[in-house]
Amino acid sequence: MHFRILFLLLAASLPARAIDGKEILNRIDRNNGWKTMTSRASMEIMIDNEVRTKTMTITGMSDGNRSLVTFTNPGDEGTRYLMLGKDLWIYFPEENDVVKISGHMLKEGMMGSDVSYEDALEADQLTKKYDVVISGDTLIDSAECYVLTLTAVVKDAPYYRRVMCVDKKRFVPLTEESYAKSGKLLKTVRVLEIRKIGTLYYPVKIVMKNTLRKNSRTVFTSSDIVFDGPVDPQLFTMRNLRR
Amino acid sequence: MNYIFSLAFRNIGRNRRRTFLAILSVTLSITFILFMKAFVTGFIDSIVRNYTRQECGHIRITTKKFMDRADFLPVSTSIANPDSIEQLLRTTPQIGEHLSLVTDRFVFGVLLSNHGATKPAMAIAGDPKNEKELSMLYKSIIAGGRYCDGSREMIMGYRLAKSLNYTTGDTVRVMTQGADFALHMRKFVITGLFRTNINAFDERIFQIGIDDARILLRSGNETQQMIIFLDNYKSADLVAGRIRNVLADTTLAVSSWTTYGTYASIVRMSGRIYDFLYLFIALLGTFIISNIMMMVVLERKKEIGILKSMGMKRRQVMILFLTEGVIMGILGSFAGIIIGTLLNALLSKTGIDFTAMMSTVTMPMDNIIYPKQDLLSTFEMFMIGALVSGIVSVLPSRQAAQLNVVDAIKSV
Numbered sequence: 001m002h003f004r005i006l007f008l009l010l011a012a013s014l015p016a017r018a019i020d021g022k023e024i025l026n027r028i029d030r031n032n033g034w035k036t037m038t039s040r041a042s043m044e045i046m047i048d049n050e051v052r053t054k055t056m057t058i059t060g061m062s063d064g065n066r067s068l069v070t071f072t073n074p075g076d077e078g079t080r081y082l083m084l085g086k087d088l089w090i091y092f093p094e095e096n097d098v099v100k101i102s103g104h105m106l107k108e109g110m111m112g113s114d115v116s117y118e119d120a121l122e123a124d125q126l127t128k129k130y131d132v133v134i135s136g137d138t139l140i141d142s143a144e145c146y147v148l149t150l151t152a153v154v155k156d157a158p159y160y161r162r163v164m165c166v167d168k169k170r171f172v173p174l175t176e177e178s179y180a181k182s183g184k185l186l187k188t189v190r191v192l193e194i195r196k197i198g199t200l201y202y203p204v205k206i207v208m209k210n211t212l213r214k215n216s217r218t219v220f221t222s223s224d225i226v227f228d229g230p231v232d233p234q235l236f237t238m239r240n241l242r243r
Numbered sequence: 244m245n246y247i248f249s250l251a252f253r254n255i256g257r258n259r260r261r262t263f264l265a266i267l268s269v270t271l272s273i274t275f276i277l278f279m280k281a282f283v284t285g286f287i288d289s290i291v292r293n294y295t296r297q298e299c300g301h302i303r304i305t306t307k308k309f310m311d312r313a314d315f316l317p318v319s320t321s322i323a324n325p326d327s328i329e330q331l332l333r334t335t336p337q338i339g340e341h342l343s344l345v346t347d348r349f350v351f352g353v354l355l356s357n358h359g360a361t362k363p364a365m366a367i368a369g370d371p372k373n374e375k376e377l378s379m380l381y382k383s384i385i386a387g388g389r390y391c392d393g394s395r396e397m398i399m400g401y402r403l404a405k406s407l408n409y410t411t412g413d414t415v416r417v418m419t420q421g422a423d424f425a426l427h428m429r430k431f432v433i434t435g436l437f438r439t440n441i442n443a444f445d446e447r448i449f450q451i452g453i454d455d456a457r458i459l460l461r462s463g464n465e466t467q468q469m470i471i472f473l474d475n476y477k478s479a480d481l482v483a484g485r486i487r488n489v490l491a492d493t494t495l496a497v498s499s500w501t502t503y504g505t506y507a508s509i510v511r512m513s514g515r516i517y518d519f520l521y522l523f524i525a526l527l528g529t530f531i532i533s534n535i536m537m538m539v540v541l542e543r544k545k546e547i548g549i550l551k552s553m554g555m556k557r558r559q560v561m562i563l564f565l566t567e568g569v570i571m572g573i574l575g576s577f578a579g580i581i582i583g584t585l586l587n588a589l590l591s592k593t594g595i596d597f598t599a600m601m602s603t604v605t606m607p608m609d610n611i612i613y614p615k616q617d618l619l620s621t622f623e624m625f626m627i628g629a630l631v632s633g634i635v636s637v638l639p640s641r642q643a644a645q646l647n648v649v650d651a652i653k654s655v
Contacts, residue, residue, distance in 0.1 A: 047424065076425075092428045099418055099428055105354075112424025 021132030024146055027171035029125040031200050034227040037062045044219040045113045056111055066236035067120075076111065081120075082241045086156075088117050091241045098241060113218040114187070114210035118158045126150065129157045140174045143167050159186060170194060170201040185211050197225050247559060251566035254539075262571060265535045269575025270582065272528020273628045276521045277583030280624065281614035282595070283517050287510050289609045291476065291500070293441060296377045297367070297448075298350075299503045300470035301479040302486065304328065309467065310496045316351050316365075319422045321465035322495065328469060335489050341473045341482045346373040347466035349456045353419045355449075357407040364403055365447050366417065368456030369470075377472070380437045380450060387411055388435020394455060397431040401438045402446035411435055417451075421461040429459040440598060440610035476500065521627065529575075529631045532568050536639035540564065540646075547643050548651025557644040564640035565633060572632020576625045583624070587616040 043056045056076055060069045067083040078093030088101040106118040126132075130150035138145050145165040152160050159178035166173050176189040193205035202225060209217045234240060255262045295301055305313075308320035322328065325347050333339045349368040354361055367378065371392050375381050380398060381390040388411045391398045397415065404410060411433050418428040431451060439445055457463065473482055483499040490497065501507045540547070547560060555563075594611035 045424075090426065090428075095416075095428055095430050097416065097428065097430065099416060101426075105426075108420065108426065109424060111426075112420075 019146075021134045021148055022127060024134070024148060024166055024171065025126045025130070025132050025150075028166065028173065029127060031171055031202065032125075034200060035064060036229060036231040037225065037227055038229055038231065039222045039225040041220060041222045043111065043113050043115070044221075045111075045216065046218075047112075047213075047216045056113075061231050061235055063231055063233070063236070066233075068235050068240070069120075071111070079111075080241055081110075081117075082236065082238070083120070084236065089238065089241060096242070098238065109210060109213075109218075113220075114208045114213065114216055115218055115220060116158075116210075119187075119208075129154050130162065135163070138165055140165050140167075143169070143174060145174060167194075167201075170196075172201045172203055187211065192219075195225075198227055200227060247563050248566060251563055251570055254563075255567050255570055261535055261538075265532050265571045266575040266578065268528050268531040269572055269628055269632060270578040272524055273576050273579025273624055274583040274586065275528075276524050276627070277580065277616065277621065277624045278586055278590075278614065279524075280517070280521060280620050281583075281587040281591070281616040282612060283513070284617075284620070285591075285613045285615040287513065288615060289612060290506055291510060293443075293609065294506045295472075295476060295500050296379070297444070299468075299498070299500050300377075301473045301476045301500050302471040302483045302497065303500075303503065304469040304471070304486070304490075304495055304497050305467065306494055307496045308494070310498070316467075318349060318351050318420070318460045318462060318467055319424060321422065321462055321467050322469060323465050325464075325466045325469050328490070328495075331489065332471075332486060335485075338482060338485050338489065341475075341478060342471060343474050344373060344376065344470075344472040346370055346377070346470050347453055347468070348374075348470050349453060349460065349462075349467045351419060351456075351460070351467075353417055355403075355407055355415065355417070357409060357415075360407050362403060362406050363447070364449060366419075366456065367448060367450045368453045369450075371452050374450060377470070378444075378450065380439065380444070380448075383437040383439040384435040385438050388433075388437075391434050391450060391452065394452065395429070395431050396434045397449050397451045398435045398437055399433050399449040400445040400447060401436040402442070403449065404433065404436050406446070409433055415449075417459065419459065421459065422465075423461050425461075427459055427461060429455060431455070442610075521624075522631075525627045525631045526635070529572060529628070529635050532571055532632050533635035533639060535571075536564060536568050536636050537642070539567070540639050540643045543643075544646060544651045544654040547646050548648050548654070551646070551648045552652065561640045561644035564643045565636050568636025568640065569629060569633045572636075573629045575632070576628025579628060580621055580625050584616065584621065587614045590614045591616070 038061050039059070041058050041060060043058070045056075055073065056071055057073045058069050058071050060067060062068075065085055067081070069081040069083075071077060071079040078091075080091040082089045082091070088106065089098050090101060091098050101117055107116050109115060110117055110120055129152060131153050133149045133151075135147040135149045138147050145167055148164045148166055150162040150164065160181040161179040163177045163179075164173040165175045172191065172194050173189070174191045176187075177185060178187040178189075180186055188209045188211065190207045191203040191205070192207060193203070194201050195204045196202075202222070204222045204225070206220050207217055208220065304322065306320045306322060309317055329345045332345065333342060346369055349366070351366050353364055353366055355364045367374070369377070371390065375390065384390060384398060385401060388398070399409065399415070409415060413433050415431050415433060416428055417431060418426060421427045437445070453466075457465075473479060479499040480501055483497050487497045501511070550560060551557075591613050594613045596611050598610040
């Protein structure tokens with residue numbers, strides 16, 4: 001009996017297995033490990049000191065590698081984006097025509113927002129694209145966070161370096177700064193609200209700033225999120241895009 | 244004094260070959276300067292004309308935010324009430340009387356793609372009726388095409404069309420970032436291809452209607468630029484100042500073509516540089532007179548001594564030799580003016596074709612330059628020739644005047 005108690009005490013006193021950066025990234029990727037997703041979302045874009053607010057509403061469906069986003073707000077109603085892997089097509093309803101977006105155009109803000117097409121297209125796991133180092137710990141809105149520094153190891157990574165503060169309990173990046181190879185800060189992201197949907201933690205309200213644009217920020221809010229629900233694969237076709 | 248002039252005339256006829264050489268030198272330099280001035284005038288006029296029509300008019304009104312980022316041709320900062328501004332300008336006495344045309348315009352960059360080929364291009368969007376007079380592109384439309392009068396119509400530079408495998412009748416997708424920063428697309432039919440022989444136009448520009456541009460860019464009734472043309476482009480600075488005083492909206496920027504872009508400063512600077520160049524060439528050309536006069540003084544030492552011993556004053560000797568130099572200069576200048584004017588008259592009809600040389604140049608200048616000569620520049624060149632001839636004759640004339648009488652008579 002004494003030996004058992006002693007053993008338990010000894011086991012408790014041993015330091016917990018230290019988590020490394022790669023495992024944190026894996027846990028983050030697991031939060032995005034859904035197979036299909038449907039949701040509604042809105043983007044509130046504030047530009048310049050006049051605070052020109054443009055609110056858009058979208059419905060989106062995704063199976064991880066393919067996504068279809070439809071805009072439902074007046075002014076953009078009927079505009080659709082179809083993302084197939086790394087390719088993006090935009091359907092313009094007034095012209096009843098589809099244009100493929102590629103190259104540097106992918107860095108443009110989606111619908112004039114701070115969220116670039118490239119940001120929206122990013123589907124690969126972080127572990128495949130970045131090397132990671134734990135730079136330290138910090139506190140964000142009373143949540144203890146790991147500070148991770150990610151450095152790109154592939155050429156097609158959208159940002160060369162990313163500094164994330166990752167919630168230690170929920171493994172969701174609460175803040176992120178994205179840098180170019182020159183060291184210039186390109187984007188900042190701040191998560192305002194996280195919701196648990198099933199077993200996954202998902203950021204439902206984020207603020208993104210494109211630091212290359214003066215005085216602009218985009219608040220992206222998601223709702224009615226359903227993971228791994230039934231999604232018709234025929235939705236992710238060019239034919240459906242033009243419908 | 245009359246006898247000095249007749250003496251001078253007689254003296255220059257004494258060695259006709261030498262006199263002819265001196266006159267010829269002046270003739271050639273004045274001809275060259277006159278041609279150069281006419282050519283440079285035609286060249287600069289071509290740049291100013293094309294530049295103001297394509298870029299900024301004689302005066303341009305935009306927002307100050309646009310001016311901060313003018314190189315990027317932003318469409319998100321526009322003038323909200325162009326019609327009321329035009330009304331104000333036309334009814335203001337010291338402004339309205341100078342106005343020839345006021346028109347709204349958008350100029351923005353796009354990337355055009357077709358079957359894998361992608362080229363940067365620039366859209367000029369304006370009132371088709373006004374743009375007809377401004378850009379004159381409609382006069383350059385290749386046979387088989389027509390101007391873009393209607394909605395969803397465009398005309399395109401033939402080199403741009405060729406590089407993208409477009410031809411008249413094809414549909415072009417124009418996609419660009421609008422005033423709301425979002426990507427928008429609109430389809431246009433090419434109604435005609437233009438060939439202006441200005442590479443900056445033919446390989447970069449296409450033109451659409453301003454209403455189509457407003458739909459594409461989501462800019463409502465606003466305008467990116469108000470382009471103003473005056474009766475005389477040289478009064479742009481004055482009228483721009485008056486417009487600035489009249490406009491109450493402090494978010495607007497009013498700029499004259501002389502302050503916008505690099506070409507205006509090139510034009511100003513080149514004018515000054517060329518003036519110095521003309522003077523220098525004139526000096527070179529008339530320098531031979533100085534040489535000849537030096538020789539003449541040496542040759543006629545004894546004669547000078549005799550003239551002085553007969554009572555001719557130093558001043559009179561100096562005037563005599565000076566007069567000889569000036570007469571040669573005047574005759575040479577006059578001949579140079581005649582030949583230069585005939586040459587310029589011919590070239591102003593035929594022009595000088597730089598098409599081959601201009602193939603890689605993107606300056607807004609015509610491929611064919613027509614020299615332009617006016618009465619004032621003709622008179623200026625004549626006076627330069629005569630004056631500089633006189634100046635270079637001073638030294639030898641002084642030398643002659645200062646000769647010692649006895650030494651001069653004794654000289655061999």
